Structures are given as structure tokens and as C-alpha cells.
Amino acid sequence: MLSLYNTATRQQQPFEPADGKIARVYSCGPTVYDVAHIGNLRTFVFSDILCRYLAFKGWEVRQVMNITDVDDKTIAGAISEGLSLSEYTEKYTQYFFEDIETLNIKPAWKYPRATEHIEQMQALVQTLLDKGHAYEVDGNVYFDISSFPAYGKLSGVQTAGGSSCGFSRLEGDEYEREEAGDFALWKAAKPDEPSWDSPWGPGRPGWHIECSVMSMEYLGPTLDIHTGGVDLIFPHHENEIAQSEAATGEPFVRFWVHGEHLVVEGEKMSKSLGNFYTLRDLLDRGYSPQAIRHQLLTAHYRQQLNFTLDGLEQSERTMQRLNTFIARLPRLPLLEGSSEEVADRIEEAQAKFEQMMDDDLNVPGALGVVFELIKDTNTLIDAGELRDQDPMMVLDFLTQADSVLGLMTNQLEEAAREPALDKEIEALIAEREQARKDGDFAHADEIRDQLAAQGIILEDTTTGTIWRRQ
RNA sequence: GGCGGCGUAGCCAAGAGGAUAAGGCAGCGGUCUGCAAAACCGCUAUUCGCCGGUUCGAUUCCGGCCGCCGCCUCCA
Numbered sequence: 001m002l003s004l005y006n007t008a009t010r011q012q013q014p015f016e017p018a019d020g021k022i023a024r025v026y027s028c029g030p031t032v033y034d035v036a037h038i039g040n041l042r043t044f045v046f047s048d049i050l051c052r053y054l055a056f057k058g059w060e061v062r063q064v065m066n067i068t069d070v071d072d073k074t075i076a077g078a079i080s081e082g083l084s085l086s087e088y089t090e091k092y093t094q095y096f097f098e099d100i101e102t103l104n105i106k107p108a109w110k111y112p113r114a115t116e117h118i119e120q121m122q123a124l125v126q127t128l129l130d131k132g133h134a135y136e137v138d139g140n141v142y143f144d145i146s147s148f149p150a151y152g153k154l155s156g157v158q159t160a161g162g163s164s165c166g167f168s169r170l171e172g173d174e175y176e177r178e179e180a181g182d183f184a185l186w187k188a189a190k191p192d193e194p195s196w197d198s199p200w201g202p203g204r205p206g207w208h209i210e211c212s213v214m215s216m217e218y219l220g221p222t223l224d225i226h227t228g229g230v231d232l233i234f235p236h237h238e239n240e241i242a243q244s245e246a247a248t249g250e251p252f253v254r255f256w257v258h259g260e261h262l263v264v265e266g267e268k269m270s271k272s273l274g275n276f277y278t279l280r281d282l283l284d285r286g287y288s289p290q291a292i293r294h295q296l297l298t299a300h301y302r303q304q305l306n307f308t309l310d311g312l313e314q315s316e317r318t319m320q321r322l323n324t325f326i327a328r329l330p331r332l333p334l335l336e337g338s339s340e341e342v343a344d345r346i347e348e349a350q351a352k353f354e355q356m357m358d359d360d361l362n363v364p365g366a367l368g369v370v371f372e373l374i375k376d377t378n379t380l381i382d383a384g385e386l387r388d389q390d391p392m393m394v395l396d397f398l399t400q401a402d403s404v405l406g407l408m409t410n411q412l413e414e415a416a417r418e419p420a421l422d423k424e425i426e427a428l429i430a431e432r433e434q435a436r437k438d439g440d441f442a443h444a445d446e447i448r449d450q451l452a453a454q455g456i457i458l459e460d461t462t463t464g465t466i467w468r469r470q
Numbered sequence: 471g472g473c474g475g476c477g478u479a480g481c482c483a484a485g486a487g488g489a490u491a492a493g494g495c496a497g498c499g500g501u502c503u504g505c506a507a508a509a510c511c512g513c514u515a516u517u518c519g520c521c522g523g524u525u526c527g528a529u530u531c532c533g534g535c536c537g538c539c540g541c542c543u544c545c546a
Binding site: 040371 | 474476
């Protein structure tokens with residue numbers, strides 16, 4: 001049974017959807033003011049793994065990921081580039097979609113944009129005002145945290161009274177809030193800012209309200225799982241709980257699941273340190289999307305990941321091992337039949353894989369299971385014990401595992417295609433075989449080099465020559 | 471100051487109160503090969519930052535120390 005670490009309880013707890021069928025997942029998505037960096041992408045890969053695994057477990061997954069397309073940064077960015085807010089955010093929204101496709105992240109069920117839900121946000125703000133959880137000051141509406149006693153339950157941050165060090169840096173704020181911890185639900189428009197009319201005058205929604213509104217709009221008042229990066233626990237997620245539960249009177253989220261950050265070369269990623277990588281940066285340096293995704297999966301999601309170029313090189317080679325294995329498997333010259341040993345190993349691997357993933361998504365452990373099976377299979381190949389029915393079974397297992405890992409999707413598709421007999425290649429291989437028999441190794445090597453130049457790798461086995469694409 | 475995490479082989483990284491401490495990368499030696507490629511076999515942590523405690527038994531639990539990192543209304 002799947003169990004997940006729930007930030008709200010600080011414990012790992014058994015998970016299943018509240019209704020037993022549909023997993024309702026809300027994931028904090030990108031603020032589209034810039035190109036995503038590798039740290040953002042790690043979090044999206046993490047929520048991708050989560051959703052893929054929920055589907056693997058047989059539940060229907062409805063993942064909603066918001067696109068924040070109005071906030072201080074997007075407004076500032078649009079102004080500095082001389083674009084309208086929507087032109088500006090649309091550009092980065094498209095970059096975001098390209099990035100997740102490149103990293104083989106499965107699309108969410110819905111990607112609602114904040115600017116398309118202004119009316120619903122205003123309605124929620126009004127509800128909070130009506131219920132006495134919010135107040136208005138000069139066109140701004142704030143949430144009154146003193147009206148919500150449970151405030152702080154997720155993050156452990158303490159509010160007024162006691163040592164409220166969480167708010168020690170809040171002095172001098174420009175807004176006239178009654179309590180330092182109160183946060184904006186609606187912000188009055190400043191001159192030249194994009195704004196929407198509202199009962200409180202022209203303005204725009206606060207950051208937190210969008211997630212409450214869009215999650216409830218598509219998934220109802222109670223979510224099964226809400227994901228995000230650890231940095232969002234406070235104040236963002238804390239505020240979401242306050243707004244949502246104050247408005248509906250129902251529990252907002254059953255499981256809070258947060259992904260740890262990554263650091264780069266042991267240091268916090270920052271533009272000034274020059275270790276601020278975007279996906280494009282890494283692709284330009286020649287790294288493959290496959291290796292990048294793998295590197296993001298090398299550490300458990302609740303563990304900080306030290307992202308390094310050296311680590312990427314290692315992932316590149318690791319993926320090479322995987323790819324070579326998959327590419328040669330369907331072309332091996334094998335005796336007829338199937339091996340009981342292979343069936344046993346696969347069964348064992350399936351059980352262990354699920355056990356690893358059930359344990360709070362232990363992806364590094366699950367990868368270990370996959371590579372153990374690869375090694376075992378290779379050993380059997382070398383021992384001449386693999387039979388011609390076996391590769392299909394191994395590939396089936398890898399396909400199952402990959403429905404979760406998403407690391408070898410292209411390779412498996414290629415292998416599943418009828419290994420089209422390329423007449424030209426076969427002819428060259430035959431020609432080379434004759435040359436080798438004749439002792440004309442120069443000519444044999446010439447043919448091998450020629451094919452290598454086309455990305456065709458030849459391997460001489462004891463029972464014949466096989467080829468694979470690089 | 472408050473909250474949280476980490477320290478496992480040359481590197482990355484799982485794990486777990488007691489069975490040979492996964493897996494990947496790199497290295498060395500071997501097998502196979504005309505040479506390669508791929509792969510396999512063997513070697514590479516008698517030991518899990520340091521010091522105590524609990525226990526029949528701890529690297530795994532507890533305490534202290536050292537080192538590193540993150541969060542505390544910009545933030546994945």
C-alpha cells in the first residue's frame with residue numbers, strides 16, 4: 001500500500017483517494033515571469049512521478065497545476081519588456097510547456113490560469129468578508145489571521161503573542177494591515193498596473209487566493225494531495241489553508257507533499273554565482289533530456305539534491321547502459337523457448353519495484369531494482385541461458401516501470417517497433433562476415449566504421465553479429 | 471533567534487536494531503573478440519562524521535559535539 005509523508009502530520013501515512021477512485025491532486029505551478037530553472041523543474045518532475053505512480057496504482061488522476069500569470073514579477077517583467085501582461089506571460093507559459101514536454105513530464109489534467117478566474121476569486125474574497133475573516137483597507141482586502149485559530153498548523157509558524165519571530169521582518173510594510181501576519185486577498189491597483197474592477201475598486205488578486213480558488217473550482221473543497229516545493233509551506237500553503245477552510249468549513253487538503261530543493265555544486269542556485277541553469281542551458285551544453293531527468297531522480301524527493309555537471313555526466317553514462325540494453329535485447333540471437341529463471345526474476349523485480357515506490361516514492365530504490373534486473377538479464381545472456389521468449393517479458397517489465405519513471409520511453413517505443421530489417425545494413429553485415437572469414441580485417445573494419453558513421457553499432461557475439469542504433 | 475534536514479566506498483545514492491550495507495558512475499585485474507563494441511566475473515566501505523548512552527546486539531534508537539545545507543510573506 002502506498003504511503004506518503006504528509007507535511008501536515010510530519011509522518012508517513014497510508015494513502016488512497018478519499019473516494020477510492022479518483023486522486024485529486026493540486027500542484028503549485030510556475031509563475032510565468034521567466035524561464036524555469038533546473039530547481040523548478042525538479043519539483044515538476046517530482047509531482048510527475050507522484051501522479052504517474054498514482055495512475056500505476058490504478059486510480060484515475062486529476063492533477064490541476066496553476067499558471068500564475070499575474071503578480072508583482074509578471075507585471076514588472078511585462079513593463080520592462082514593453083509588452084502587455086498577457087503577451088509577456090504567454091511567452092513564458094509556452095516555454096514552460098516546452099520544458100515539461102522535453103523532460104517527459106506528463107501533462108496535468110488542467111492548467112488553469114489565474115487571470116481566467118478573477119471572478120471566482122472575487123467571489124471567494126466576498127465570502128471571506130461576509131464571514132468576518134477579512135477586512136478592507138483602501139481598496140485592499142486582507143485576511144484576518146486572528147479569525148482563524150488553526151493558522152500556523154501546517155508550518156508551525158507562531159502568530160501574535162509568544163515569540164512571533166516568524167514575522168519579525170515585517171515592519172515597515174507599506175500596506176496598512178491590522179496584524180503583521182495578515183495577508184492580501186485583493187490588492188488595490190497602483191497607477192499603470194493591469195487591474196480588474198471589483199466591489200473594492202480596481203485591483204488584482206493576491207497570490208495565495210488563486211490556488212484556493214482554482215483547486216476548489218476543479219477538484220472540490222477537499223483535495224487528496226497538494227504538492228509544491230518546501231519553500232511554499234510558509235506562507236503560501238498556510239494561507240491557502242486559512243482562506244479555503246475559513247470559506248468552506250471543510251478540510252482543504254488531506255495530504256501535503258513537499259519536494260525538497262536542489263542546490264548546485266553545493267551552493268544555493270543564484271544568478272550571481274553563475275550556477276543558475278535552465279533546461280536550455282543544459283541542452284546547449286550537450287546533455288540529453290533523458291540524463292537530466294535521471295539526474296533529477298537520483299535523490300529521494302524529500303532529500304536535497306546536489307545538482308552538478310559531473311553528476312550529469314554520470315547520468316549520461318547510466319542512461320547509456322540502459323539504452324544499450326534496451327536496443328540490443330530484441331535483436332539477440334537466442335534459442336527458442338523461455339527461461340523460468342527470467343520469469344522469476346521479473347516477478348521479484350515487480351514486487352520490489354512496487355514496494356520501493358509504495359514507500360514514499362523511493363525512486364532511487366526503484367531504479368536500483370531496474371538495474372538489478374538488467375544485470376541479471378545480462379548475466380543470463382552471457383551464460384547463453386536467455387531464450388527468445390524472454391526479451392519480450394523483460395521489455396514488458398521495463399515498460400511498466402517506465403510508466404512511472406519516464407526515463408526510457410523513446411527507447412522502449414523504438415524496441416517495440418518491428419525491428420525493420422534494413423536490407424542495406426544486413427547486406428553490409430554479411431559482406432563484413434565474409435571479409436572476416438577471409439581474414440580481410442581491413443575491409444571488415446571499413447564496413448564497421450562506415451556503419452558507425454551512420455550511428456549503427458555492430459557487436460560480434462559468439463552466435464553472430466547484431467546491430468543497434470547508437 | 472525559531473523551525474527542519476543532511477553527514478554511508480574515489481564520486482552520486484538507497485537502506486536498516488541482528489543474515490553477504492542495493493544500484494549507478496569511475497578505477498584495477500580477468501573472460502569473450504582478429505581488433506573492437508557490448509557484457510560478464512573478481513577486487514575496490516570489516517564498516518556507515520566524532521564521543522557517549524539504551525540494548526544480548528546500533529551504522530540504524532537517544533543525548534552531546536563537529537561539519538554542511540535549507541526555510542522563516544521573492545522563491546520549486
